[in-house]
Amino acid sequence: MSMIAAFYSSKSILITGATGFLGKVLMEKLFRTSPDLKIIYILVRPKAGQTLQQRVFQILNSKLFEKVKEICPDVHEKIRPISADLNQHDFGISKEDMEELLSSTNVIFHCAATVRFDDPLRHAVQLNVTATQQLLFMASQMPKLEAFIHLSTAFSNCNLQHIDEVIYPCSVEPKKIIDSMEWLDDAIIDEITPKLIGDRPNTYTYTKALGEIVVQQEGANMNVAIIRPSIVGATWQEPFPGWVDNLNGPSGMIIAAGKGFLRSIKATPLAIADLIPADTVINLTLAAGWYTAVHRPKSTLIYHCTSGNLNPCNWLKMGLHVLETFEKVPFEKAFRRPKANFTTTSFTNHYWNAVSHRAPAVIYDIYLRLTGRKPRVTKLMNRMLRMLSMLEYFVNHSWEWSTHNTEMLMSMLSPEDQRMFNFDVRQLNWLEYIENYVLGVKKYLLKEDMAGIPEARQHLKRLRNIHYLFNVALFLIIWRLLIARWQMARNIWFFISSLHTL
Ligand SMILES: CCCCCCCCCCCCCCCCCCCCCCCCCC(=O)SCCNC(=O)CCNC(=O)[C@H](O)C(C)(C)COP(=O)(O)OP(=O)(O)OC[C@H]1O[C@@H](n2cnc3c(N)ncnc32)[C@H](O)[C@@H]1OP(=O)(O)O
Ligand SMILES: NC(=O)C1=CN([C@@H]2O[C@H](COP(=O)(O)OP(=O)(O)OC[C@H]3O[C@@H](n4cnc5c(N)ncnc54)[C@H](OP(=O)(O)O)[C@@H]3O)[C@@H](O)[C@H]2O)C=CC1
Numbered sequence: 001m002s003m004i005a006a007f008y009s010s011k012s013i014l015i016t017g018a019t020g021f022l023g024k025v026l027m028e029k030l031f032r033t034s035p036d037l038k039i040i041y042i043l044v045r046p047k048a049g050q051t052l053q054q055r056v057f058q059i060l061n062s063k064l065f066e067k068v069k070e071i072c073p074d075v076h077e078k079i080r081p082i083s084a085d086l087n088q089h090d091f092g093i094s095k096e097d098m099e100e101l102l103s104s105t106n107v108i109f110h111c112a113a114t115v116r117f118d119d120p121l122r123h124a125v126q127l128n129v130t131a132t133q134q135l136l137f138m139a140s141q142m143p144k145l146e147a148f149i150h151l152s153t154a155f156s157n158c159n160l161q162h163i164d165e166v167i168y169p170c171s172v173e174p175k176k177i178i179d180s181m182e183w184l185d186d187a188i189i190d191e192i193t194p195k196l197i198g199d200r201p202n203t204y205t206y207t208k209a210l211g212e213i214v215v216q217q218e219g220a221n222m223n224v225a226i227i228r229p230s231i232v233g234a235t236w237q238e239p240f241p242g243w244v245d246n247l248n249g250p251s252g253m254i255i256a257a258g259k260g261f262l263r264s265i266k267a268t269p270l271a272i273a274d275l276i277p278a279d280t281v282i283n284l285t286l287a288a289g290w291y292t293a294v295h296r297p298k299s300t301l302i303y304h305c306t307s308g309n310l311n312p313c314n315w316l317k318m319g320l321h322v323l324e325t326f327e328k329v330p331f332e333k334a335f336r337r338p339k340a341n342f343t344t345t346s347f348t349n350h351y352w353n354a355v356s357h358r359a360p361a362v363i364y365d366i367y368l369r370l371t372g373r374k375p376r377v378t379k380l381m382n383r384m385l386r387m388l389s390m391l392e393y394f395v396n397h398s399w400e401w402s403t404h405n406t407e408m409l410m411s412m413l414s415p416e417d418q419r420m421f422n423f424d425v426r427q428l429n430w431l432e433y434i435e436n437y438v439l440g441v442k443k444y445l446l447k448e449d450m451a452g453i454p455e456a457r458q459h460l461k462r463l464r465n466i467h468y469l470f471n472v473a474l475f476l477i478i479w480r481l482l483i484a485r486w487q488m489a490r491n492i493w494f495f496i497s498s499l500h501t502l
Contacts, residue, residue, distance in 0.1 A: 001416070002033065002414070002416050002417050002420045002421075003290065003294075003413075003414055003416075003417055004033070004286055004287055004290040004413070004417050004420070004421050005033040005034045005420065006034075007034075007289075007290045007293065007294065008030060008033070008034035008037050008107070008286070008289075008290075009034045009036040009037055010036060010037065010038050011034075011037055011038055011106040011107055011146075012038045012039050012040075012041065012104040012105050012106050012107075012144075013030065013037065013039070013040045013041070013105070013106065013107045013108075013109065014040075014041045014042075014043070014101060014105045014107070014108045014109070015027065015040060015041070015042050015043070015108075015109045015111060016042075016043045016084075016086065016108075016109070016110050016111055016112035016135065017110070017111030017112030017113065017151070018040075018042035018043070018044065018059075018111070019042070019044055019047075019055060019059065020111060020112070020246075021232065021244070021245060021246050021248070021278065022111050022151065022229075022232065022278060022281060022282065023042075023109075023111045023112075024059055024062075024064055024245070025064070025235065025243075025278045025279060025281075025282045026109060026111065026282045026285065026286075027040060027042070027059075027079070028064055028065055028067075028068055028239060029238065029239075029279070029282050029283070029286060030286070031065075031068045031071070031072045031075055031078070032067060032068050032071055032072070032238075032239065033286075033420060033421075035071050035072035037078065038078075039078055039079075039080055039104070040078060040079050040080070041080050041082055041100075041101060041104075041105065042056070042079060042080070042081050042082065043082055043084035043086070043091060043093075043112070044056070044081045044082065044083065044084065045083070045084065045085045045086075046083065052081040052082075052083055053081065055081070056076075056079055056081050060075060060076060060079070062245075063243070063444065064239065064243055064245075066239075067239045068239075082097045082101065083097070086112055086126075086127055086131040086134075086135075087123075087126055087127065087131070090134070091131070091134065098138075101138070101142075102138065102141050102142050103142075103143070103144070104144065105139075105142050105144065105145055106144050106145065106146050106147075106293075107145070107146055107147050107148075107149070107289055107293065108135070108139055108142075108145065108147070108148045108149065109149050109151070109285065109289065110132065110135055110148070110149065110150045110151060111151045112127070112131065113127060113128050113151070113208070113211075114127045114128060114204070115204060115248060116204065117201070117202040117203070117204045117390045118202065118203070118390065119203050119204065120186070120189070120190070120193075120203070121181075121189050121190075121193045121196065121197075121203050121206075121207070122181050122186065122189050124203040124204060124206075124207040125177055125178065125181050125207055125210070126181070127207075128204075128207035128208055128210070128211045129174055129177065129178060129207050129210045129211050129214055130178050130181075132150065132211045132214050132215060133174075133178065133214045133218055136148070136214065136215065136218035136219050136222075137218065139219070139222060140218070140221070140222065145222065145223075146223060146292075146293035147223045147224075147225070147289050147290075147292040147293035148215075148219055148222050148223065148224045148225075148292075149224075149225050149226075149227065149285055149288055149289045149292065150211070150212070150215045150219075150224065150225070150226045150227070151227050151229070151285070152208050152211060152212050152215075152226050152227065152228050153204075153205065153208045153228060153229065153230075154228040154229060154230040154274070154304055154305070154306050154399070154401055155205045155208070155230070155394070155399075156205055156208040156209040156211075156212055156228065157209060158200060158201065158205050158393075158394075158397070158399065159198065159199040159200050160399075161397075161398075161399060161400065162399070162400045162402075163304070163399060163400070163401050163402070164402045165228075165301070165302040165303065165304055165402055165403070165404060165405045165406075166302065167212050167213060167216045167226075167300070167302065168209070169213070170206075170209055170210055170213060171196075171198065172196065173213075174210040174211075174213050174214050174217075177196070177210060201393040201394075202390070202393075212226055212302075215300065216300050219300060220300075223292045223293055223296050223297075224292070224300045225288045225289070225291075225292045225297075225300065225301050225302070225303065226300060226301075226302045226303070227281065227284060227285050227288060227302075227303050227305055228302060228303065228304050228305060228306075228401075229276050229281040229305040229306070230274035230275065230276050230305065230306040230307065230308070230401070231249050231250060231273075231274055231275045231276065231394070232248075232249065232275075232276055232277075232278050232281055233249065233250055233251070233275045233276065233277055233278065233433075233437055234251070234277065234278065234436065234437040234440045234441070235277055235278050235279040235440075236277035236279055236280060236428060236433055236436075237277075237279060237422070238279045239279075241433075241436035241440065242436035242437055242438075242439050242440020242441075242443070242444070243278070243440055243444055244278070244437070244440050244441060244444055244445055245444060245445065246445075247445070249391075250275065250437075251441055251445060252387060253265075253387075253388075253391065254322055254437070254438055254441045255331070255441060255445065255446065256384050256387075257322060257323070257326070257338055257340050258322075258326050258330070258331035258334070258338050258438070258441070258442075259331055259333075259334045259335050259338075260334040260335045260336030260337055260338050260339070260463070261335055261336070261357075261380070261381065261384050262340055262357075262384065262388070263336070263339060263340050263341075263352065263356035263357060264340060264341050264342070264343050264349070264352035264353070264356055264357070265319075265340065265342060265343070265388060265395065266342070266343050266344070266346070266349040266388075266392055266395075266396065267315045267319075267342045267343075267344075267392075267395035267396060268315065268342075268344065268395065268396045268397075268398075269314065269315055269316035269319075269342050269344075270314050270315075270316060271314060271315055271395065271396060271397060271398045272308040272312050272313070272314055272398045272399070273313050273314055273315045273317075273318045273395075274306050274307055274308040274399065274401075275307060275313070275318070276305055276306060276307050276425065277428070277433065280305065280422070280423045280425060280428075281305050281423075283421040283422055283423045284303060284305050284406065284409070284421075284423040285305075286421055287409055287413060287417065287421045287423065288301070288303055288409060291409055291412060295412075301405050302405060303405050303406045303409060304401040304402065304403045304405070304406055305406065305423065306401040306403065306425075307425040307428065308398070308399070308400070308401065309400060309401060309402070309403060310403065310424075310425050310426050311425045311426050311428055311430075313430045315342070315395055316342070317430065318430070318434060319340065319342065321430070321431055321434045321435070322434060322438055323338060323339070323340065325434065325435050325438040325439070326338040326438065328435075329438060329439055329442055329450075329453065330453065330456040330457055330459075330460055331442060331446060331448065331456060332446075332448050332452050332455070332456045332459070333456075333459065334456070334459060334460060334463065335360075335364070335377065336360060336463060336467075337460055337463050337464060337467070353385065357381055357384075357385060358378075358381065360377075361377040361378045361380070361381035362378055364377045365377050365378050406423070410423065410424060
């Protein structure tokens with residue numbers, strides 16, 4: 001019997017961010033491996049005109065939960081959505097709900113965060129720091145609490161090159177930052193943001209670092225652990241390979257490349273592409289929850305959930321394999337053929353952005369306008385370029401994350417748990433993983449049917465012919481202009497014609 005699965009059976013578990021990418025994989029795994037668990041409370045806000053129940057219904061009816069519904073048919077009754085907005089005081093939770101949460105919760109998984117890189121500091125602090133502090137305050141009033149697991153990011157200290165499983169101090173104490181957000185106005189916050197984030201690239205990584213310090217300080221008397229995943233990608237094995245449901249990180253870029261929008265990217269080809277599958281992150285998270293509650297380590301343990309030092313893969317290998325997979329499973333209605341390369345200098349990057357990204361978008365929009373349709377490609381292209389500029393930092397640096405705690409945890413698991421909650425990335429075959437990732441993006445994100453592959457291939461052939469025609473036409477126009485204006489070009493032309501008549 002799995003010790004981890006047995007631990008979660010009959011437990012009341014509170015999850016924040018359960019409607020997010022990792023939160024859903026976490027809930028799925030919990031229900032699949034511990035169908036006897038008592039209840040999962042999820043803090044959810046109503047969104048896009050949907051009630052809490054509708055949001056939960058949508059999640060449970062997705063493909064991700066198909067296996068769970070077989071194993072745990074009463075899953076609907078075991079999820080209790082609680083109306084909560086982490087931006088509000090006490091999260092806006094009703095008195096009755098709060099009482100129930102405080103008296104029943106055994107384990108907390110704190111996954112909610114803003115993962116947007118460019119969020120204004122005030123908003124990022126509110127969600128990634130203040131809300132974490134408030135949740136810890138709630139946790140301190142839970143008599144039955146056994147473990148508090150905080151999801152952070154391996155990039156919270158990305159200003160360092162070698163990162164250990166420790167919490168690093170920030171120049172200003174989180175409490176001072178939280179306080180100052182209350183009285184500083186937006187203009188001043190915007191002005192001081194670059195100074196505060198210092199050599200980190202964005203407010204996300206900075207506020208996640210502050211969040212960790214808060215966890216260490218406020219959670220000193222609790223059983224707390226921090227998980228630091230690197231770049232989370234589609235699932236590797238469970239519940240099935242390739243599941244992904246948002247555009248963050250590499251997924252959006254895979255779409256952009258597969259649809260022919262992304263043709264070049266400024267990246268260091270041999271830098272480590274530290275991707276980690278979502279199910280690996282969740283297996284480690286659940287194992288850490290069990291270990292924290294049962295073994296009660298004396299200090300807050302931090303677990304790096306990264307692949308680089310155990311099973312490294314670089315951007316070149318990854319990029320090439322993504323492109324190779326497009327040949328097997330092309331995406332439908334591509335804008336251009338999927339073909340991309342890496343640029344390494346700012347000059348070549350600007351050049352290829354102009355020639356391969358902006359110019360085709362402008363030309364296509366002119367065509368749309370001429371045929372009476374609404375131009376839209378330049379807008380899409382600008383959005384992609386913005387995203388690309390935000391990701392650039394992460395594809396041009398390499399980090400070394402030590403993984404002593406993660407390896408220690410692995411060694412503490414029974415053989416059964418090592419199989420059921422596998423987070424040993426040494427077993428990951430990158431080529432197979434990337435292929436399934438691209439396939440997953442096609443099926444679950446783009447919702448494209450595999451039956452459409454022959455038509456997608458035909459479309460790519462048409463694009464290739466248009467490309468050849470375009471190049472020939474361009475060549476003839478330039479040549480004609482040269483002959484008209486340049487004596488040397490005329491001489492060459494006469495020379496070639498005379499060769500032909502010989
Ligand atoms: C020689 C061979 C060469 C081979 C070459 C091969 C090359 C070819 C192969 C290529 C593949 C392999 C390499 C890939 C490299 C990837 C590197 C990844 C590094 C990741 C590091 C992560 C480290 C940290 C990890 C963490 O710890 S955390 C997780 C990471 N966090 C994020 O990734 C959030 C980022 N995002 C934002 O920060 C905001 O999104 C923001 C961008 C500001 C926009 O912001 P804004 O303009 O306001 O737009 P939105 O409101 O967000 O969206 C507005 C509209 O755009 C949509 N849309 C949002 N996004 C995206 C998106 N991506 N893509 C497309 N659309 C998107 C949205 O659906 C909405 O559509 P609509 O509803 O309007 O129709
Ligand atoms: N994905 C990645 O590449 C990585 C993620 N991480 C960390 O993992 C955790 C989960 O990330 P991921 O699942 O990808 O993120 P998502 O963006 O997919 O999910 C974020 C979750 O937080 C919830 N949330 C946001 N704001 C509020 C709010 N005001 N009140 C209540 N809930 C809110 C969202 O709810 P709603 O659905 O209502 O928006 C959603 O459920 C985060 O802590 C992140 O920092 C770390 C490394 C990499």
